[in-house]
Amino acid sequence: MRTKLGNIFVIYLIMIVLGVASGLSGNSALESFGLIISEVFVRIFRCISTPIIALSIIVTLATYSEEGAMKQVWRRTIFYTISTTLIAALVSCMLYLIIKPQNVHQAASNVKAYAATTTYSEHLINLIPTNIFTPFIEHQVLGVLLLAILIGIATRHIPDANAKQTVTQFFRGMYGIFFVITKWIVAVLPIGLYGFITATTLQMNKGINLSGIGEYLAVVVLANVLQGFIILPAWLKLNGIQPYLAMKKMLPALSVAFFSKSSAGTLPVTMNTAETNLKLNSNITRFVLPLCTSLNMNGCAAFIFATVVYLMQNHGLDMSVSTMLCWVVISTVAAIGNAGVPMGCFFLSASLLSSMNVPIVLLGVILPFYNIIDMIETSLNVWSDSCVAIVVDKNYSEPQSELTPQLQM
Numbered sequence: 001m002r003t004k005l006g007n008i009f010v011i012y013l014i015m016i017v018l019g020v021a022s023g024l025s026g027n028s029a030l031e032s033f034g035l036i037i038s039e040v041f042v043r044i045f046r047c048i049s050t051p052i053i054a055l056s057i058i059v060t061l062a063t064y065s066e067e068g069a070m071k072q073v074w075r076r077t078i079f080y081t082i083s084t085t086l087i088a089a090l091v092s093c094m095l096y097l098i099i100k101p102q103n104v105h106q107a108a109s110n111v112k113a114y115a116a117t118t119t120y121s122e123h124l125i126n127l128i129p130t131n132i133f134t135p136f137i138e139h140q141v142l143g144v145l146l147l148a149i150l151i152g153i154a155t156r157h158i159p160d161a162n163a164k165q166t167v168t169q170f171f172r173g174m175y176g177i178f179f180v181i182t183k184w185i186v187a188v189l190p191i192g193l194y195g196f197i198t199a200t201t202l203q204m205n206k207g208i209n210l211s212g213i214g215e216y217l218a219v220v221v222l223a224n225v226l227q228g229f230i231i232l233p234a235w236l237k238l239n240g241i242q243p244y245l246a247m248k249k250m251l252p253a254l255s256v257a258f259f260s261k262s263s264a265g266t267l268p269v270t271m272n273t274a275e276t277n278l279k280l281n282s283n284i285t286r287f288v289l290p291l292c293t294s295l296n297m298n299g300c301a302a303f304i305f306a307t308v309v310y311l312m313q314n315h316g317l318d319m320s321v322s323t324m325l326c327w328v329v330i331s332t333v334a335a336i337g338n339a340g341v342p343m344g345c346f347f348l349s350a351s352l353l354s355s356m357n358v359p360i361v362l363l364g365v366i367l368p369f370y371n372i373i374d375m376i377e378t379s380l381n382v383w384s385d386s387c388v389a390i391v392v393d394k395n396y397s398e399p400q401s402e403l404t405p406q407l408q409m
Contacts, residue, residue, distance in 0.1 A: 012190060015190045015191070015194040016193065016368055022201070030198075031198065031202060034194065034195050034198025035198065035199055035202070037192065037195025037198070038199040038364065040192075041191075041196070044192075052178050052182065054145075054148040054151075055174055055178060057145065057149055058155065058175075061156060062164075062171060063168065072396070073284065073288065073392055073396060076396075077392055078295075080296075080391060080392065081295045081336065081388060082332070082336065084227075084298055085296065085297060086301070086332045087227070087298075088227045088298035088299070089301040089329075091223045092305040092328075093305060093324050095222050095226075096324070097321070099215050100215070101213075101216040101218075102215060103212055103313060103314050104362060155168060189367075192367075195364070200365050216307075216366075217369055217373075220303055221373070224298075224377060224380045225376075228379070228383055232298075232384060236390065239394060240394070241391070246278065247383065249273070249277035250277065250383065252277075253266055253273040253382055254383055257378045258378065261374045261375055263378050263385065270386065274289065274386060274389055274390075280389060281393050281396065284396055288389045292385035292389070296336075297335040298335075299345075299376065299380040299384075300345040301335035302377075303377060304335055304349050308349055311362055317358070334352060335348075345374075346374075
């Protein structure tokens with residue numbers, strides 16, 4: 001994994017150098033080529049992101065049932081998942097207000113006009129589409145989320161078992177197709193990085209200052225660190241569990257998550273580590289952890305909030321406290337609906353911004369740093385999944401676990 005990570009770093013570094021060289025070359029052909037590549041990948045992001053979001057939610061909601069003995073476990077898991085993800089977005093919001101990242105550049109005139117003529121009430125109205133295909137055609141991500149939730153829940157309640165299985169298998173197959181396509185996109189992403197860096201370099205030649213990017217990155221990283229080392233351990237402590245002993249015992253899974261950048265790929269290791277090292281009930285881990293892998297995205301919520309708010313701020317949209325709190329909720333819902341694919345948070349942020357007509361070229365500046373952010377986010381997501389499983393297990397049947405402190409001590 002370290003060798004692979006090193007190779008990726010070298011490839012990214014080469015593409016960054018080539019992008020900067022093209023942007024500074026003064027050669028109109030190279031500049032046009034870079035801008036074309038940038039536009040192509042912007043279109044790819046917009047094309048792939050909304051179907052993946054919808055299919056991920058539909059498959060997740062259609063697959064899991066809350067019947068029988070697992071009904072209480074399902075409800076607790078969903079409650080803990082929503083709560084921890086919402087808190088992660090709130091932590092990101094708090095840090096954003098404290099650090100106050102500076103703008104990279106002034107807003108473009110076309111975005112100012114959009115900000116002046118479009119209100120959030122209109123976006124809320126647009127959540128109810130006039131046509132089932134409208135949210136996908138117009139990239140209305142929130143409308144897509146609403147439709148996906150309704151379809152997923154309705155699929156689970158289809159009375160005909162054969163019809164239900166057929167519909168579920170169809171959506172699973174479609175999700176598998178888009179998952180493969182996403183892997184192909186990630187494989188050629190360094191080419192997109194070249195285009196984004198070229199476009200950004202050309203903008204920098206026009207007087208853009210990138211000093212605010214470091215402050216934005218500080219918000220994202222600190223939000224993950226606070227959530228992982230302060231918020232979640234405090235929650236475990238309140239439930240009578242020794243948090244840092246639990247973290248130590250989960251290190252094998254957290255290490256794999258860090259280097260693989262895939263909570264879904266880490267799932268077998270996470271389940272084995274939770275059952276072997278934490279002595280959790282296998283019936284709980286094999287139900288809760290796969291569910292959390294699909295829904296529990298603490299790191300993603302923090303990233304989506306900071307990224308969307310930062311780019312909107314950079315392009316002249318109003319970022320009052322009330323607006324930011326609104327985006328805390330949106331980021332939470334979006335993170336829960338995030339697809340379990342490589343760079344899912346990045347694609348989702350791009351889609352949200354595109355749906356608001358906010359230019360996403362600045363994401364090209366963030367992209368070189370996203371590998372490290374993704375590693376931290378994935379580790380946080382797996383740690384949060386583990387915390388949910390531990391608390392659910394403790395409440396489901398009081399375990400004789402080494403994690404429960406001795407009261408007499």
